[in-house]
Amino acid sequence: MVDTRRQATVRWWSLRRLRPWLFLAIALTCVRWSKGAGFLDSYALIIRPFWPGSAQKDWIQNGFQLEREIQLSLLESDNRRLREMLELKRSKKNQRISAAVISRNTNGWWQQLELNKGLISGINSGDAVIGPGGLIGIIHSVTPLTSRVRLLTAPGSRVGVWIDRTKRHGVLLGIGTNRPQMRFLNKDPQANPGDIISTSPASTLFPPNLPVGVIQHIDKNALPAPIAMVQLTAAPEAIDWVQVVKP
Amino acid sequence: MKSILHRKKLYLLGLFSVPILFLSSPSWLTIGGVKPSWAILWLLPWALEEGSFSGAMAGFVLGLFLDSICLGSSSHIPVLFFLGFWWGRLGSKGPLIERSLSLGLLAFVGTLFLGFSLWFQMLFLPVFESNYFSKDWVFNVLISQTLITGLLSPIVCTLLLLFLRYNRTKYK
Numbered sequence: 157m158v159d160t161r162r163q164a165t166v167r168w169w170s171l172r173r174l175r176p177w178l179f180l181a182i183a184l185t186c187v188r189w190s191k192g193a194g195f196l197d198s199y200a201l202i203i204r205p206f207w208p209g210s211a212q213k214d215w216i217q218n219g220f221q222l223e224r225e226i227q228l229s230l231l232e233s234d235n236r237r238l239r240e241m242l243e244l245k246r247s248k249k250n251q252r253i254s255a256a257v258i259s260r261n262t263n264g265w266w267q268q269l270e271l272n273k274g275l276i277s278g279i280n281s282g283d284a285v286i287g288p289g290g291l292i293g294i295i296h297s298v299t300p301l302t303s304r305v306r307l308l309t310a311p312g313s314r315v316g317v318w319i320d321r322t323k324r325h326g327v328l329l330g331i332g333t334n335r336p337q338m339r340f341l342n343k344d345p346q347a348n349p350g351d352i353i354s355t356s357p358a359s360t361l362f363p364p365n366l367p368v369g370v371i372q373h374i375d376k377n378a379l380p381a382p383i384a385m386v387q388l389t390a391a392p393e394a395i396d397w398v399q400v401v402k403p
Numbered sequence: 404m405k406s407i408l409h410r411k412k413l414y415l416l417g418l419f420s421v422p423i424l425f426l427s428s429p430s431w432l433t434i435g436g437v438k439p440s441w442a443i444l445w446l447l448p449w450a451l452e453e454g455s456f457s458g459a460m461a462g463f464v465l466g467l468f469l470d471s472i473c474l475g476s477s478s479h480i481p482v483l484f485f486l487g488f489w490w491g492r493l494g495s496k497g498p499l500i501e502r503s504l505s506l507g508l509l510a511f512v513g514t515l516f517l518g519f520s521l522w523f524q525m526l527f528l529p530v531f532e533s534n535y536f537s538k539d540w541v542f543n544v545l546i547s548q549t550l551i552t553g554l555l556s557p558i559v560c561t562l563l564l565l566f567l568r569y570n571r572t573k574y575k
Contacts, residue, residue, distance in 0.1 A: 261438070263547075264437050264548065265548075267474070311536040330536075332536045332540030332544075333540045
């Protein structure tokens with residue numbers, strides 16, 4: 157007997173018809189799985205020529221800057237009003253005198269700078285001297301044409317400072333080395349390495365909030381109060397121009 | 404008369420050059436940022452050539468100059484006065500000192516004396532604003548200054564000594 161029934165087979169043409177649908181299904185799964193990343197990236201590449209130009213970016217940045225300037229001026233006026241109420245010193249940006257360093261001794265027995273401006277230019281003993289980075293010293297003596305700066309690192313230098321983060325006060329003492337010591341007034345200063353120190357806002361001698369340095373190491377077991385080693389933010393060895401700030 | 408005046412002018416110029424060098428010493432001529440003691444480098448040949456009285460007086464004047472341009476309250480005068488006198492006596496009474504090694508050793512010892520004198524004044528004299536300083540810093544400055552002055556002295560002191568001798572014989 158001959159079997160006349162036709163055997164069931166999968167025909168090649170039926171698979172070919174299904175193939176696009178299979179590809180489409182896979183593609184859609186990928187799109188779903190990648191949350192449309194490919195689409196978005198392609199879209200971004202295509203519309204790149206039409207992205208907002210630099211002018212628009214500048215407008216936004218200018219807007220931010222203006223906003224910050226307004227905030228700063230508001231804070232400054234607020235700060236001035238509060239300081240006047242407390243009768244404290246305030247920094248006056250217009251009372252800064254630029255002077256060149258004409259002689260420097262930063263590592264010997266005497267750690268001092270000589271500036272090319274003195275009494276005639278309005279500099280007086282006790283004025284603060286700042287370089288790029290922060291406070292570097294105090295005017296020790298003046299002549300009509302020059303002034304001498306005692307660096308913060310010099311033995312005998314003492315400046316009242318505080319840590320802005322913890323609001324704790326201390327005295328910065330020059331000990332001859334490149335890193336002066338900060339002697340805290342509290343037994344628990346709550347200070348950590350990396351804290352920024354600045355001139356005290358309660359100071360009646362120096363302009364407030366001038367950056368001084370960063371705490372590098374703290375000896376919490378020192379008596380009668382902890383001692384910190386401070387890395388100054390301004391390096392007097394490399395400074396050719398300074399600003400004298402009138403308190 | 405004219406020759407004596409000319410000689411005095413040269414000596415005054417030499418004396419004034421010490422504080423100027425103190426203020427404007429180049430930064431590359433240092434060890435660990437510490438400059439040489441120009442006062443020692445000038446006083447040594449001067450005292451050896453001119454005698455103990457002139458040496459002591461020069462030391463005193465030089466000390467006054469340096470104290471006026473330095474920040475601290477400790478003084479250069481006592482040790483420079485003593486060194487001027489001592490080197491003057493060595494120059495006039497002892498054998499002729501002109502070898503580089505001898506000059507270098509004298510400058511080395513003189514700078515050590517100067518450093519120790521300033522250190523002790525910082526430690527014990529109440530006129531100094533603060534007797535609180537790091538011992539590491541003191542030893543660093545002391546050793547660096549002694550080394551750089553001792554190294555420079557064979558060149559600088561020999562040349563100055565020759566210059567002073569030449570002027571002395573020229574204007575005699």
